[in-house]
Amino acid sequence: MSSGAEAAIALVALVVLGGNDTMNQRRIFIGDIHGHYDALIQLLDAIAPTQDDRVYFVGDLIDRGPKSAQVVEFIKNSNYHCILGNHEQMLLNVLEQPDLPYNFRQAWLYGGGQATLDSYGENGIPEDHYHWIKSLPIYLDLDDIWLVHAGVHPELPIVEQTTDHFCWIRDEFHYMKEPFFPKKLIITGHTITFTIPGVLPGKLARGEGWLDIDTGAYHHQSGWLTALDITNNQVYQVNTYHQQQRQLPLDEAVTQINPNKSIYRRMTRSF
Ligand SMILES: [Mn+2]
Numbered sequence: 001m002s003s004g005a006e007a008a009i010a011l012v013a014l015v016v017l018g019g020n021d022t023m024n025q026r027r028i029f030i031g032d033i034h035g036h037y038d039a040l041i042q043l044l045d046a047i048a049p050t051q052d053d054r055v056y057f058v059g060d061l062i063d064r065g066p067k068s069a070q071v072v073e074f075i076k077n078s079n080y081h082c083i084l085g086n087h088e089q090m091l092l093n094v095l096e097q098p099d100l101p102y103n104f105r106q107a108w109l110y111g112g113g114q115a116t117l118d119s120y121g122e123n124g125i126p127e128d129h130y131h132w133i134k135s136l137p138i139y140l141d142l143d144d145i146w147l148v149h150a151g152v153h154p155e156l157p158i159v160e161q162t163t164d165h166f167c168w169i170r171d172e173f174h175y176m177k178e179p180f181f182p183k184k185l186i187i188t189g190h191t192i193t194f195t196i197p198g199v200l201p202g203k204l205a206r207g208e209g210w211l212d213i214d215t216g217a218y219h220h221q222s223g224w225l226t227a228l229d230i231t232n233n234q235v236y237q238v239n240t241y242h243q244q245q246r247q248l249p250l251d252e253a254v255t256q257i258n259p260n261k262s263i264y265r266r267m268t269r270s271f
């Protein structure tokens with residue numbers, strides 16, 4: 001084949017595929033892991049990311065589950081991307097603020113922090129892990145996708161929003177009537193999907209301009225850890241309780257939230 005013909009075919013392939021993704025390059029998003037290292041490894045075995053794929057974590061690598069230290073060590077040494085979750089934020093607050101009020105310290109320890117400390121053993125959290133966690137961005141703008149742990153405040157410009165908004169928000173975000181970004185999908189973790197009315201354990205949740213992939217890996221009512229291959233609209237899941245694993249199309253794995261239904265409207269706070 002002439003090089004001119006090859007170039008023409010390559011151009012057609014580019015036009016057909018469009019966007020950021022090519023068939024050889026997947027973008028994969030992984031929900032809150034919460035110390036479930038074994039499930040993470042099982043999930044990555046199922047996905048088998050190549051050097052060309054890009055893998056993103058939504059934060060909350062640590063706390064509650066048994067192997068937070070191993071999860072941090074693994075992701076820190078990979079070429080994957082990760083953003084800050086509220087559990088990493090709590091850990092940083094406890095480590096950095098010796099005068100942090102007692103109840104904040106306790107909130108972290110009882111909210112899963114004790115399991116993280118236990119996973120590090122008597123030597124504690126090594127400095128390189130602390131610096132790596134501290135370096136995590138609070139969001140990633142991937143052009144057509146905006147990755148953030150919890151969401152955004154629907155009524156504030158991005159520049160006025162804080163780490164607390166990005167890491168903690170729930171209802172105001174989930175019951176937005178219109179997408180925050182006209183041309184970006186916001187992908188989050190943080191709120192276990194089945195805590196949103198109408199969503200069953202294991203399902204992803206999708207609303208106006210957002211998609212929540214935290215299916216509650218640590219929670220006894222679910223146990224599902226989720227990865228989303230958004231390039232191919234495939235969902236991979238591993239269960240931390242019975243190690244079951246499954247793969248299904250996104251449309252079958254997601255529950256659509258309708259913010260105009262009364263069941264959702266009554267949960268929206270006024271602000
Ligand atoms: Mn979480």
